[in-house]
Amino acid sequence: MYKITEKRPLTRNITLMRIEAPLVAKKAQPGQFVILRATKDGERIPLTISGTDTDRGTVCIIFQIVGATTRQLNTLEEGDCLADFAGPLGKPTELDGLKKVCVVGGGVGCAIAMPIAQKLHDMGCEVHSIVGFRNKDFLILEDEFKACSDKYIIMTDDGSYGEKGVVTAPLKALIESGERYDMVIAIGPLLMMKFVVETTRPFEIPTTVSMNPIMIDGTGMCGGCRLTVGGETKFACVDGPDFDGFKVDFDEAMKRTAMYRKFERHAYEAACNLLNKEVE
Amino acid sequence: MPNMSPKKTPMPSQDPKVRARNFLEVSQGYTAEMAREEASRCLNCKHRPCVSGCPVHIRIPDFIAQVAKGDFDAAYDIISDASNLPAVCGRVCPQESQCEKLCVRGIKGDPVGIGRLERFVADHHNAQPGKKLKKPVSNGRKVAVIGSGPSGLTCAGDLAKKGYEVTVFEALHLAGGVLVYGIPEFRLPKTIVQKEVDNLIALGVKIETNMVIGKVLSIDELMDEYGFEAVFIGSGAGLPRFMNIPGENLCGVYSANEFLTRTNLMKAYKHNALTPIMHAKKVVVVGGGNVAMDAARSALRIGAEKVYIMYRRSEEELPARREEVHHAKEEGVEFMMLTNPVEILGNEDDFVKAVRCEKMALGEPDAGGRRRPIEVPGSEFLLDADCVIMAIGTSPNPLIKSTTEGLETQKWGGIIVDENGRTTREGVFAGGDAVTGAATVILAMGEGKTAAKAIDEYIRNKAK
Numbered sequence: 001m002y003k004i005t006e007k008r009p010l011t012r013n014i015t016l017m018r019i020e021a022p023l024v025a026k027k028a029q030p031g032q033f034v035i036l037r038a039t040k041d042g043e044r045i046p047l048t049i050s051g052t053d054t055d056r057g058t059v060c061i062i063f064q065i066v067g068a069t070t071r072q073l074n075t076l077e078e079g080d081c082l083a084d085f086a087g088p089l090g091k092p093t094e095l096d097g098l099k100k101v102c103v104v105g106g107g108v109g110c111a112i113a114m115p116i117a118q119k120l121h122d123m124g125c126e127v128h129s130i131v132g133f134r135n136k137d138f139l140i141l142e143d144e145f146k147a148c149s150d151k152y153i154i155m156t157d158d159g160s161y162g163e164k165g166v167v168t169a170p171l172k173a174l175i176e177s178g179e180r181y182d183m184v185i186a187i188g189p190l191l192m193m194k195f196v197v198e199t200t201r202p203f204e205i206p207t208t209v210s211m212n213p214i215m216i217d218g219t220g221m222c223g224g225c226r227l228t229v230g231g232e233t234k235f236a237c238v239d240g241p242d243f244d245g246f247k248v249d250f251d252e253a254m255k256r257t258a259m260y261r262k263f264e265r266h267a268y269e270a271a272c273n274l275l276n277k278e279v280e
Numbered sequence: 281m282p283n284m285s286p287k288k289t290p291m292p293s294q295d296p297k298v299r300a301r302n303f304l305e306v307s308q309g310y311t312a313e314m315a316r317e318e319a320s321r322c323l324n325c326k327h328r329p330c331v332s333g334c335p336v337h338i339r340i341p342d343f344i345a346q347v348a349k350g351d352f353d354a355a356y357d358i359i360s361d362a363s364n365l366p367a368v369c370g371r372v373c374p375q376e377s378q379c380e381k382l383c384v385r386g387i388k389g390d391p392v393g394i395g396r397l398e399r400f401v402a403d404h405h406n407a408q409p410g411k412k413l414k415k416p417v418s419n420g421r422k423v424a425v426i427g428s429g430p431s432g433l434t435c436a437g438d439l440a441k442k443g444y445e446v447t448v449f450e451a452l453h454l455a456g457g458v459l460v461y462g463i464p465e466f467r468l469p470k471t472i473v474q475k476e477v478d479n480l481i482a483l484g485v486k487i488e489t490n491m492v493i494g495k496v497l498s499i500d501e502l503m504d505e506y507g508f509e510a511v512f513i514g515s516g517a518g519l520p521r522f523m524n525i526p527g528e529n530l531c532g533v534y535s536a537n538e539f540l541t542r543t544n545l546m547k548a549y550k551h552n553a554l555t556p557i558m559h560a561k562k563v564v565v566v567g568g569g570n571v572a573m574d575a576a577r578s579a580l581r582i583g584a585e586k587v588y589i590m591y592r593r594s595e596e597e598l599p600a601r602r603e604e605v606h607h608a609k610e611e612g613v614e615f616m617m618l619t620n621p622v623e624i625l626g627n628e629d630d631f632v633k634a635v636r637c638e639k640m641a642l643g644e645p646d647a648g649g650r651r652r653p654i655e656v657p658g659s660e661f662l663l664d665a666d667c668v669i670m671a672i673g674t675s676p677n678p679l680i681k682s683t684t685e686g687l688e689t690q691k692w693g694g695i696i697v698d699e700n701g702r703t704t705r706e707g708v709f710a711g712g713d714a715v716t717g718a719a720t721v722i723l724a725m726g727e728g729k730t731a732a733k734a735i736d737e738y739i740r741n742k743a744k
């Protein structure tokens with residue numbers, strides 16, 4: 001079974017878990033994801049892999065408690081088992097040949113951005129990391145980013161930590177100051193990725209984004225995760241989750257993400273009542 | 281003396297008005313008396329035309345003779361010599377175009393209700409606790425089966441009976457493939473699929489769920505590192521097709537696969553399910569196959585007020601089973617034939633609000649012999665809808681092909697095999713929808729059976 005070997009809160013509503021899944025740990029690459037069910041009869045949700053330990057056979061996941069399922073997941077403790085854990089799914093982020101990259105992470109998206117920054121760093125690539133959070137309480141993975149970044153900039157919406165403002169401000173400043181990136185890799189909320197792409201487009205810097213749409217099976221079977229890329233329909237689970245940011249139709253993706261918002265709100269409230277535990 | 285009634289013994293079923301709002305099984309099956317009465321309609325013909333119509337060649341007259349006698353266990357043994365999933369096939373096989381089509385009684389009147397009898401025998405067996413199958417003695421040879429749908433389960437069962445140590449790898453969290461994610465509860469209760477899977481486990485078959493082969497392990501690794509001497513690929517045709525018309529990515533447009541997976545596998549229709557599904561009022565299902573019927577009838581049960589089947593040819597050409605069409609009509613699904621959607625329109629939040637359609641007429645027959653639908657100029661009209669389900673077919677999933685060197689496929693994705701299910705890679709066999717593209721449960725089972733025989737021969741020859 002998929003035992004939780006470690007559980008640690010990173011902030012009030014972001015949790016890190018290490019899960020025993022040796023086969024997944026052996027194969028996983030930065031950028032790939034798993035589909036899990038916390039309990040039998042639970043929902044299948046995709047979560048990006050934010051690290052592996054092949055010796056211990058564990059896979060690290062970091063999740064924000066946003067809905068009924070992540071809430072349910074957060075009630076499990078060390079020693080408990082997840083009902084299901086399938087992966088690694090999707091294509092790994094393509095990093096070959098990169099010499100200088102700016103990694104932009106937003107919120108819990110940093111959990112995916114960090115292993116990418118780490119791998120780039122291990123490859124000998126110069127890594128600039130820009131991360132953004134709502135405020136100081138939401139900050140995660142500061143030490144990990146510092147360890148693998150040649151430059152590390154923290155932005156918060158309210159200025160309670162790092163600098164006040166959005167991630168695109170320092171990104172634009174760095175580019176304009178003459179930094180020549182082979183690629184910008186952006187992972188975070190759709191709106192953030194959309195604005196990163198609008199920032200890099202005039203400079204024609206290749207920009208990869210990691211999409212995280214609604215998904216069920218994760219193997220290309222349902223098409224629920226489809227999005228429009230360069231005018232063509234793509235399935236994020238098998239064609240992605242990484243795509244050329246210049247080609248992604250973000251507006252459509254944002255609307256599709258909202259498809260079950262009403263239901264999710266209701267399920268989340270039901271779960272809150274059921275668990276009667278204060279989160280956020 | 282055979283029962284000479286020209287009509288099949290009727291099978292009780294739920295009232296259409298009631299069943300259109302619940303997920304309980306539509307047809308309720310024969311009682312022992314009904315089964316014996318129907319079995320006595322069989323003439324036990326010498327030339328046994330029905331058997332040649334069965335893709336897995338069940339000895340039909342023999343099992344029916346046992347039913348007529350009232351020895352249902354003997355009947356079960358005869359069926360299970362040939363079929364590993366009788367309770368499933370008795371429900372979802374297109375008997376009218378296979379065994380029953382060739383039945384002599386069908387010349388004047390109804391053919392013998394072979395499917396109904398098969399279902400009865402299997403259900404009777406499954407209802408008896410402690411009727412465990414015996415695990416055969418292992419021959420120590422390992423075979424991997426990829427996919428736990430009809431072809432994979434059949435192949436696994438046949439090999440296990442021969443003593444092979446079979447492991448079935450399933451990508452989803454539950455075994456059964458299309459039997460659990462695709463075919464709805466009201467047509468095939470999931471407890472029945474689970475029983476059939478349990479029967480295989482009793483035979484010694486191991487089932488590993490959450491294993492996406494091609495990702496977590498490759499076929500090469502299974503053979504080189506895990507000691508599997510042969511691999512059967514039964515990964516199905518899971519890739520949904522879309523029409524590529526404007527508006528297809530609006531909220532409220534589903535592939536039939538997604539709609540059915542949410543409903544069947546994830547039980548989204550249940551009040552307390554964590555998996556959401558849209559509770560649409562007006563649903564347009566595009567397509568005319570069995571999957572379209574399943575989606576339409578599921579939509580009704582979830583609470584839709586109006587459900588349309590939109591098909592570009594006429595009712596004559598509907599590829600779905602007659603029985604499914606009949607059931608759908610009884611339940612209130614409206615059939616909009618010779619109509620094709622050309623655009624899906626959304627509201628300000630990008631939720632579906634209408635479908636722009638055009639009328640079609642039938643022209644000359646195409647390469648496949650079916651009359652080609654052609655647009656009627658100036659026939660466009662708008663149809664109000666808040667949900668559209670695309671049920672226009674699926675293609676084989678490319679995941680395994682793209683990670684297995686030397687495995688040749690057709691241009692459209694089907695794995696290339698010879699008549700025994702051998703692929704272009706030594707020791708690798710394939711069958712079911714992964715080879716043929718979307719077809720029926722029983723055809724997939726037939727191919728799983730053929731491949732199991734070929735795998736047995738392959739391994740025995742190798743051993744020499």
